[in-house]
Amino acid sequence: MKPITASFLERFIYDNLQDETMSRTTKKIGKMLRFFHADEAADRSALDSPDYARGLSFGERWSGTPVAEADGSPVPAADNPLWKYFCEHEEGPGIWKWTHYFDVYHRHFARFRGQKANMVEVGIYSGGSLGMWKDYFGRNIHIHGVDIEDACKCYEDQQTTVHIGDQEDRSFWADFRTKVDNIQILLDDGGHTPDQQMVTLEEMLPVMPPGSVYICEDIHGVSNRFTAFAAGLVTLLNAQNTEPGPIPVATATPIQQSLCSIHFYPYMLVIEKNAVAPSRLEAPKHGTEWQPFLG
Numbered sequence: 001m002k003p004i005t006a007s008f009l010e011r012f013i014y015d016n017l018q019d020e021t022m023s024r025t026t027k028k029i030g031k032m033l034r035f036f037h038a039d040e041a042a043d044r045s046a047l048d049s050p051d052y053a054r055g056l057s058f059g060e061r062w063s064g065t066p067v068a069e070a071d072g073s074p075v076p077a078a079d080n081p082l083w084k085y086f087c088e089h090e091e092g093p094g095i096w097k098w099t100h101y102f103d104v105y106h107r108h109f110a111r112f113r114g115q116k117a118n119m120v121e122v123g124i125y126s127g128g129s130l131g132m133w134k135d136y137f138g139r140n141i142h143i144h145g146v147d148i149e150d151a152c153k154c155y156e157d158q159q160t161t162v163h164i165g166d167q168e169d170r171s172f173w174a175d176f177r178t179k180v181d182n183i184q185i186l187l188d189d190g191g192h193t194p195d196q197q198m199v200t201l202e203e204m205l206p207v208m209p210p211g212s213v214y215i216c217e218d219i220h221g222v223s224n225r226f227t228a229f230a231a232g233l234v235t236l237l238n239a240q241n242t243e244p245g246p247i248p249v250a251t252a253t254p255i256q257q258s259l260c261s262i263h264f265y266p267y268m269l270v271i272e273k274n275a276v277a278p279s280r281l282e283a284p285k286h287g288t289e290w291q292p293f294l295g
């Protein structure tokens, strides 16, 4: 007999969410499983190549240098203001985050603190993260929260605009772009399915200004389709259109001009855009003494 896996249960419950005979609790379990296993049942062939299989196998047999083991989940740095806010936030609107996200946020968001900027957070839920961003970035930030649930409209205030819509709907984003521009920070913490994540990135990353940062979180499961999508972008970042000459010079492709870096963390993708677009990438040599073996 086949074992009943979390993915199977999740799919069964989620497929039957409209069934009125299913209790509220069962529906809640289904939604929760969906949250944690968004793509575990994903197509294993999403990243199908011998080299991908080799990396996967290398990782599965991992025997790297042991490091000191923490007692529990990663603990963000004590002086991380977001972590401090989260730890002290014991009452009021709920915030729901993986603990290891806090250091990633601070690493990529710190330069925007105190600056005049626009942030989009897809996925509002109980509104607590909106308060955290306002506290962290300061008075000059304007937050555009996006959620599919009308109930989230109640989190609007002077610094926060709430947009109700489906992040997987391209026409929602087309309309959004007519109302909001110049978004320096976009955090996708919405429905977490690969299609929602891909549509959101395709619709919004290209229009974000130079120097902006895009984070997609909750990319769950091995061979996740959104990971495969992001790997496509990584591949293009390494394009090498070299020109003949004494030193390696490569004409920057549109992606290399636009994107500065792509970072993967557990369940997270971070993309930073260049502040100034390079027209080429080059590797000059400095020094006068060279070994003969490389010509």
Ligand SMILES: C[S@@+](CC[C@H](N)C(=O)[O-])C[C@H]1O[C@@H](n2cnc3c(N)ncnc32)[C@H](O)[C@@H]1O
Pocket (backbone or CB within 6 Å): 094, 095, 096, 097, 121, 122, 123, 124, 125, 126, 127, 128, 129, 146, 147, 148, 149, 165, 166, 167, 168, 189, 190, 191, 192, 196
């Ligand atoms: C994980 S919660 C957000 C948590 C919140 N950012 C926090 O830190 O506490 C996910 C939210 O995404 C919303 N959501 C789910 N599917 C969506 C979709 N297709 N478009 C927009 N929002 C969606 C849900 O209604 C829910 O409020």
